[in-house]
Amino acid sequence: MKSMRALPQPDLAQLDLANVLEALSDPTRLAIVSRLAAGDEPEVRCGTFLDLGSKTNLAYHLGKLRSAGVVSTRISGTSRFMSLRRADLDARFPGLLDAVVASARRPAKAATRRRRAAAAG
Template sequence: MSGMTFLPHPDTEHITLANVLTALGDETRLAIIGHLARNEENAMTCGQFLDLGSKTSLSYHLAKLREAGVVHVRPEGTKRFVTLRRVDLDARFPGFLDTIIATTRHLPFACRDGNVLTNAQLAEVGTS
């Protein structure tokens, strides 16, 4: 009934560069950021990242990103809506997120089987 699932997020002023860099220095998490960046209008659920790893492993990686202050996770029903903390990151490290995204955008997208997603597949992941 209550829905009070605790999902701690650091305050903007407690987001540190070292934590953000550590969070992003991982292929899976960088790929998650890529998915989010291609989709900044509509929040994504965890399930939409399943091409990048198992449910458990994604839960782990998304927690890392959340704890570092890179993403915000909003529980709604049984789902969690994940968004980039763009405003906070821009305030804290101006220009940083954009250079990451710009690079991530024209990178091939590795998925869990080691092959690479086509643009068509990416569009599908992005809009489903």
Template sequence: MLDHPAVEDIDLTTILAALGDPIRLAILGDLARSTGTALCCADFRELTSKSNLTYHIARMREAGIVHVEPSGTRRLISLRRADIDSRFPGVLDAIIANAIALPSPFGPEGCGLQ
């Protein structure tokens, strides 16, 4: 089981620091485009190497931005939008508005899992 910060432990400066990286910002944009569908790590493989991607997803999980759910050999990644919005209303929308303007190297189909 992976550790995720509790809602009350999500910190704005940690979120902003995590999203200061262009790869993580691109991941956020693609998660926002997926409109609630969990994506797999493999869906982001065109952004960077597998080991580097694992690092970026872990930083986002530790910051409370994403929830990572092991599913067999996959890890499903979803945005913790409701949790972040409850702590910092409107902040995520402003960040996402800029993140989704970034081009995505892959479509919103994700793993095909709903």
């Protein structure tokens, strides 16, 4: 018997800008979102992201993305399929997702990327 339920997620009115930005501010989660946005498939199975971290770690990051309202999770069999909540994000934060995804595709030079400025008064 094939079940098709979906995991609970915040609805449109509950999306919060600071939460969404925080969800997007982690390199692993940014990679996940980029991949979801870039792909031809609207849905991607969780296991697809195993190159980005351990099973446990991915459950954590995907959970964060879901509870921030960035992704949706549909369950089918033993698999879970993630999809971007593009319509909701666009409705609530017009242009934000596109700007983030486009910027993520266009990284800075590797040598300087992780360096933070030593900005002291």
